[in-house]
Amino acid sequence: MLGTVLLLLALAKPVCPSPESAASRRAEALKRLLEVFGMEDPPPAPAHVKQPPQYMVDLFNTVANADGVTKNPDILEGNTVRSFLDKTHGEKMRFLFILSSVAKNEKILTAELHLFRLWPRATNGPKRHHFCQVSVYQVLEKSEPEAPGGKKLLAARLVPLQGSGWEVFAITQAVRDWMEDESSNQGLLVTVQGLGGSPLDPPLLQFASGGDHHESKKPMLVLFTDDGRRGASLPMAGFPGGSYLQPQAPVLPAKLAVPRLTRPRSPRSLDRLQPCQRHPLSVDFEEIGWSGWIISPRGYNAYHCKGSCPFPLGENMRPTNHATVQSIINALKLSEGVSSPCCVPDKLYSINLLYFDDDENVVLKQYDDMVAGSCGCH
DSSP states (O other): OHHHHHHHHHHHSOOOOOHHHHHHHHHHHHHHHHHHTTOSSOOOOOSSOOOOOHHHHHHHHHHBOTTOBBSOTTSOSSSEEEEEEOOSSSOTTEEOOOOTTSOTTSEEEEEEEEEEEOOOOOOSSOOOOSEEEEEEEEESOSSOTTSTTSEEEEEEEEEESSSOEEEEEEOHHHHHHHHHOGGGOOOEEEEEEOGGGOOOSSOSOOBOOTTTSOGGGOOEEEEEEEOOOOOOOSOBOOOOTTSOOOOOOOOOOGGGSOOSSSOOOOHHHHHHHSBSEEEOOEEEHHHHTOTTTEEEOSEEEOOEEEOBOOSSOOGGGOOOHHHHHHHHHHHHTOSTTOOOOOEEEEEEEEEEEEEEOTTSOEEEEEEEEEEEEEEEEO
């Protein structure tokens, strides 16, 4: 008898999860979250404080709001933008970019070489030149790029000598070659000549190099790609004018209204009586432990849908025709095992992350179907 009592007490005693199981569940949850963001492991935080290129910060602010939600899904052609800094350590007019972090299955859309044009040096001679010709070559023979067949022209144009700022050259074909054969990446060569190809001595135009100038002016390769990841086929829309659709007003059907002279209902019971609507759902990257490598945003509101879909379904519940029919069948008990429709997102928005990857390159990536824009009964 005593043994039976002890057994019943043991069975009745709540079992608390051990610290090991809780840690294991957290690790598994974070692993699944990384999969949503297309990663196997979180990138390590940069070894020292690094400032992302201003171009990438400006691009993020153009594409997304402060919470990372996409303003207009048509701004970017693909869903990934990467920036790579020059690895030649200041070798003038020669540039090398390591693209090992780009996955083989990514579609190369556009590649750009960004060079910062310095103010021209003061000269005592007559100012006969107002423009010069800048040419960008793909290096084919690293040891002898000037030999016949040692380089291939990618872009050329006239650049004004006065003023300073960023100059951008298209180098897409070179990057596609390098992605097909990594060993063929011998870098880029830039030349500056007078009109008609005449040599300039001393050169009247210079670009900032990686070793001699501030990090904000370093030569940079910007790569636009698409990794093929796409979300569900729910209706997509652009950023809704700076704010999401307002949650549907919580109007209760008359027959489900809570009587006045009853004892208070439990929160769970009240949840069931609330009509389908959108509720906040905060995702804090610092709390998750990702703030070391994510630059922007620090977190975002994913929202979630909660509430009942009672018969009859009103227009404020945004029901589909299927949900309306299911609601009727459920209410009339015309078929066994048919539940009432579910409260789910019926409009989803994408978010954007600006972050450091494993090689400390700065990446802007867009992820579909990450924010519930509105809810409905489906």
